[in-house]
Amino acid sequence: MTDVGSGGTRDRPFRLATRSSPLALWQANLVARLLRRRHPRLRVSLVPLVSSGDRDRATTLYESSSVGMFVKEI
Numbered sequence: 001m002t003d004v005g006s007g008g009t010r011d012r013p014f015r016l017a018t019r020s021s022p023l024a025l026w027q028a029n030l031v032a033r034l035l036r037r038r039h040p041r042l043r044v045s046l047v048p049l050v051s052s053g054d055r056d057r058a059t060t061l062y063e064s065s066s067v068g069m070f071v072k073e074i
Helices: 022-038 069-073
Strands: 014-019 044-049
Touching: 014 022, 022 044
Parallel strands: 014 044
Antiparallel strands: none
């Protein structure tokens, strides 16, 4: 990670994509807290996303042909 104070990066928030499940949001908030602790001037914003796997509740992960559904949709 580059220095937060260089190149105007502190003016833009660091966008952290996450699934919108309670566990994923908890984990993303933990990562955001750790980033802020290491880089106090860093602004972190969470971006909850809904993937095709979240929308399709009928197909199991095993049956799905998509690998890395969440990452693919970022």
